[in-house]
Amino acid sequence: MINFKNVVKEFSGKPVLRGMNLNVAKGETISLVGTSGAGKSVTLKHMVRLLEATSGEILIDGENILDKDGPELARMREKFGYLFQGAALLQWMSVFENVALPLRENTKLSDKEIEEKVVSVLEKVDLLAAAEKLPANISGGMQKRAGLARAVVTEPLILLYDEPTSGLDPVTSRTIDQLIHDLQRDLGVTSVVVTHDMISALTISDRIAMLHQGRVSEVSTPKDFLKSENEVVRNFLDSQCISSKFFEEFPERTLS
Amino acid sequence: MINQNTYECPECCSMFARWGHSGLAFCQLVGQAVILNMRALMMFPQMFRKQSRPEVAYQLFFTGIRSLPVLSVVALFNGMIFAIQTGIELQKYGQEVNVGGAVTVVMLREMGPFMTALIIAASVGASIGAQLGTMTVSEEISALEIMSIDPVRFLVMPRLVGLMVMMPLLTIYSNILSIAGGAIIAITQLGVELQAYLDNVVIYAGNKDLYTGLFKATVFGFIINMVACHQGLTTKGGAVGVGKATRSTVVVSFLVILVTGFIITKIFYG
Numbered sequence: 001m002i003n004f005k006n007v008v009k010e011f012s013g014k015p016v017l018r019g020m021n022l023n024v025a026k027g028e029t030i031s032l033v034g035t036s037g038a039g040k041s042v043t044l045k046h047m048v049r050l051l052e053a054t055s056g057e058i059l060i061d062g063e064n065i066l067d068k069d070g071p072e073l074a075r076m077r078e079k080f081g082y083l084f085q086g087a088a089l090l091q092w093m094s095v096f097e098n099v100a101l102p103l104r105e106n107t108k109l110s111d112k113e114i115e116e117k118v119v120s121v122l123e124k125v126d127l128l129a130a131a132e133k134l135p136a137n138i139s140g141g142m143q144k145r146a147g148l149a150r151a152v153v154t155e156p157l158i159l160l161y162d163e164p165t166s167g168l169d170p171v172t173s174r175t176i177d178q179l180i181h182d183l184q185r186d187l188g189v190t191s192v193v194v195t196h197d198m199i200s201a202l203t204i205s206d207r208i209a210m211l212h213q214g215r216v217s218e219v220s221t222p223k224d225f226l227k228s229e230n231e232v233v234r235n236f237l238d239s240q241c242i243s244s245k246f247f248e249e250f251p252e253r254t255l256s
Numbered sequence: 257m258i259n260q261n262t263y264e265c266p267e268c269c270s271m272f273a274r275w276g277h278s279g280l281a282f283c284q285l286v287g288q289a290v291i292l293n294m295r296a297l298m299m300f301p302q303m304f305r306k307q308s309r310p311e312v313a314y315q316l317f318f319t320g321i322r323s324l325p326v327l328s329v330v331a332l333f334n335g336m337i338f339a340i341q342t343g344i345e346l347q348k349y350g351q352e353v354n355v356g357g358a359v360t361v362v363m364l365r366e367m368g369p370f371m372t373a374l375i376i377a378a379s380v381g382a383s384i385g386a387q388l389g390t391m392t393v394s395e396e397i398s399a400l401e402i403m404s405i406d407p408v409r410f411l412v413m414p415r416l417v418g419l420m421v422m423m424p425l426l427t428i429y430s431n432i433l434s435i436a437g438g439a440i441i442a443i444t445q446l447g448v449e450l451q452a453y454l455d456n457v458v459i460y461a462g463n464k465d466l467y468t469g470l471f472k473a474t475v476f477g478f479i480i481n482m483v484a485c486h487q488g489l490t491t492k493g494g495a496v497g498v499g500k501a502t503r504s505t506v507v508v509s510f511l512v513i514l515v516t517g518f519i520i521t522k523i524f525y526g
Binding site (some may be wrong): 045048050074075077078081082084085086088089090091101102104105106151154 | 307391393398403404410
């Protein structure tokens with residue numbers, strides 16, 4: 001579904017991605033983890049061409065997004081839903097209007113049909129009661145859920161999450177994890193999650209990719225990731241006090 | 257949306273090379289800003305689309321109606337100040353009756369559009385720069401792009417409509433108020449009859465002066481939007497970046513308005 005082929009990205013001559021290779025299969029959830037500056041968010045932004053790669057190829061369903069422009073790029077972007085780190089809701093619009101925006105702008109649905117879709121998505125993220133509130137008047141967790149509702153309302157094939165649990169308390173973080181897992185199960189979309197939060201990565205992912213110095217250092221299933229002998233992975237897990245017996249110690253973390 | 261591969265000055269030893277590279281970077285900046293606004297101008301027919309109408313209406317209201325209080329005070333007092341200064345000099349030659357003509361010509365040709373543009377640049381322009389800057393740093397612009405919503409059509413075009421439509425109307429309004437301010441001074445301080453003042457205004461008010469002033473106002477509207485939207489959409493660096501973008505919007509708008517105003521005057525009257 002998504003293939004990165006030797007992607008290099010430099011900012012003012014400084015390399016951030018140094019020949020990134022990554023394959024994401026259709027329908028899977030993959031988490032990109034790593035320290036700050038490893039290139040996680042930069043990788044995510046390249047998938048929708050918010051950033052231009054210095055060299056390499058990024059294939060989405062076999063089409064190189066780096067070759068696309070104008071309407072073709074817009075058509076490819078319609079495959080994506082994107083949850084930004086700060087939710088990126090338009091501040092002068094209510095939660096309802098924010099979620100309805102992509103439908104109003106890009107479809108010919110009637111107002112009634114749009115309302116039905118938005119209400120249904122807001123119910124899924126448990127935000128119907130706050131539909132008429134402005135983003136500034138709701139909590140960080142609610143903003144993330146509103147951002148998630150906006151990302152899924154167009155029924156995309158691929159969902160990208162940029163730090164979905166950052167800045168949230170542990171309880172709200174786990175609620176967001178459950179929500180991501182439920183959406184994944186119900187919609188069957190391909191998901192790429194950038195996160196620092198290893199608990200989140202371990203519980204929602206089919207595979208975890210460890211990024212280090214602009215390259216993928218290891219890709220494996222959560223269980224194999226915990227047992228990895230890779231020094232970078234071990235250091236990262238130890239820094240968050242995650243033991244190799246995480247799933248045995250916390251069986252309740254497994255999402256259903 | 258705006259090319260992120262901005263021209264960067266390589267490390268050179270020569271002072272002349274540095275000047276040259278800075279010149280190239282400046283040309284790229286101006287080119288980007290002009291192309292951005294021209295794209296918005298080409299999208300004017302889309303202002304009547306169902307999706308665009310509410311934002312266009314709001315921008316007309318925000319630029320026009322919300323600017324009236326400050327513009328009223330400035331225009332009225334500007335007319336009064338000008339009438340006092342010219343009236344005192346004209347009185348020395350017994351020509352104070354001509355103060356109406358002096359106020360009218362100056363306001364229609366130069367001061368009306370210029371003063372209106374400065375006020376709108378400092379209020380509406382700064383507001384646009386700050387809003388778009390905040391949206392850029394908080395990734396709201398990126399969110400629009402991913403939703404396949406063109407930020408030029410969604411954000412820049414309605415603001416351009418607001419400024420290019422409202423600037424001439426606000427200029428007419430400020431001209432009228434300035435002439436009224438001049439009348440207050442002429443009647444109360446210079447002893448000129450109201451009818452004589454108004455007759456003088458009508459005699460000196462030329463069509464060419466009015467059209468030139470309104471043309472200037474429209475061009476100034478284009479300039480304010482061009483500078484504000486470009487500064488906003490290229491903002492980097494969080495709150496500090498937004499502050500810089502807002503400041504640059506006002507400073508650059510003032511300078512470009514001043515130079516463009518001179519060029520237009522030179523073309524029509526030089």
